[in-house]
Amino acid sequence: MSSPQEIKLTVNGKAERLSVRPWVSLLDTLRHHLHLNGTKKGCDHGQCGACTVICDGERILSCLTLGVMKDGSEITTIEGLGQPGNLHPLQEAFLEHDAYQCGYCTPGQICSGVALMKEGHANTREEVKELMSGNLCRCGANTNIIDAIMAVKDGAHE
C-alpha cells in the first residue's frame, strides 16, 4: 500500500501538519483527519456541492480533490466562517430567511455563497441563481437561499 505523505494545510487560520495517504480526498482529510465535520459528504462525486470549501480563496468541491494535492493551501470551512455568537453575515441571513430545512446542504451553500460574493460575477438575482446552481438542496430551500445571499450582497447584513 502507498505510504502516507506529510502535508501542511492552514485550515481556518490554524496551521496543521498531517499525514495522509495519496488517495484520501480533501473532504475526508478535513472530516476524518482534522475532525471538522461541518463540511458534508452528499454524493462524493461532484454532483451536489455539499462538500464545498474555500481553498486559496476559491470555492471548490473537496470530494473531487486529494488532500496531498492541496499541500501548502489555505482552506476555509464553515467552522472558520463563523461560530455561535459570532456568525458570518451570510449565516445570520440564512437564519433570518429560513434558508434551510434539514441543513445538510447548508455548509456547502454558505461557503459557496461567501465565495460567490467575493468573486463579484453575479449582480442580478438570475446570475446568483446560475452561479449557485452547483449547490443542490433536496429540501427545496433554494428560493430562500437566494433571498439570503441577495440580502447580504445588497448590504442588508453588513
Place this chain on the structure above:
Amino acid sequence: MNDFAYYKATDIDGAVNAAAGPKNNYIGGGTNLIDLWKYDLAHPEKLVDLNGIDELKEITELPDGGLRLGALVTNNATAYHPIVQERYPLLSRTILAGATPQIRNAATNGGNLLQRTRCYYFYDSSSPCNKRVPGSGCPAREGHNRLHAILGYSDACIATMPSDMCVALAALEAVVRVKGPEGERCIPFIEFHRLPGEQPEKDNTLREDELILSVDLPARGFAGHHTYLKLRDRHSYAFALVSVAMGYELDGEGNISVARIALGGVAHKPWRVPAAEELLVGKSPTEDQFARAAEAILEGASGFEHNTFKIDLAHRAILRAGAMAHDPSTQRPGAKPSL
C-alpha cells in the same frame, strides 16, 4: 477503488518522465479522474500532479495575435480572463455554460479536453462497454441512448464527447500543443478528438504519455458575431443534449465573409463540416441560409430509439444560433437561450 502512488511534478520533463508507463496518469483538477477512480472505472497506479508546473499556469499573448492558454489554467480563470472575455467571448461563454463554479475553479484546460464520455453504460462498471472493455459490446445501441450520437458513430460505440469548451475550441480552430517522450508537436483541434471506429477506447489522437502543454487560439476570435447555444434537460448543471458554437464575420454589405459552426452532443468529437460553412460565405445571415448550412452539417445523421429528436433539435438550434450570434449582447451566462 485501487491504491495509488502520488508524485508532484515541478517541471514539464519531470512530469513526462514520471508518467512513463500505461498505468501512470497525469492529474490536473481531478474532477474527472478522481470521479472515475471512485466509480472503479479508472485504475491509476501513480498520479503525476501537474499543479506545481508554473509555466503551464499562464495565459500569454502570441506574436501572431493569438492567445496561449496554459494547460493548467483553470476553466474559470480562462473564462474570466480579460483578454479571453474581450477577444474570445465565444470561448468565455461556452466555458461558463458548463459544469458549476466549484468544478470550473478546479477543472483545467488540459483536463477538460480529456474528460471521458457520460454514456450511462460507460459509467456502469457492471455493464459491457466497448470503450471501457474493448470487445465487450455496446448496450447503448439497444438500451437508453438519449445522450448518444447521431453522427459519426460506429457499430462498436455510439458515445458522445461531453465537453462544452471543446465545441468552442473546434469553432475557433484552436491548436493543442503537446509534449511526449518523442518531443513536442501541435495538433489542430479538429484532429484532436477522433471518431470511435473500431477503437472506441481511444477518445483522441494523443500518444502514450503525451502531456498537453497549452491550447493556442488563433487571432480570429469572432468577438463581433458569435454564440454558444446549449440545449439540455435542466437549465443549468447538465450536459448538453445538443449545443452549437457559432461565429461569423460580416463584410461591408452585411454578408457573411467567414463562418464557423461546431456542434456538441451529437458525436464522439465536436462536429464540424467546413463545406457547410463555405455555403454561408457571401450570403446574408438569414434563416434560410442557416437552414442550408444546417442541412449540410446534419447530412447522414440518424438516431436511435431515444435520440432521433436530436436531428431536428440540432437543425433548429443552428437557425437559432445564427440569429443569436448576430447580436451577442443579448446573451449572458445564465440567461435563457431565447432571443
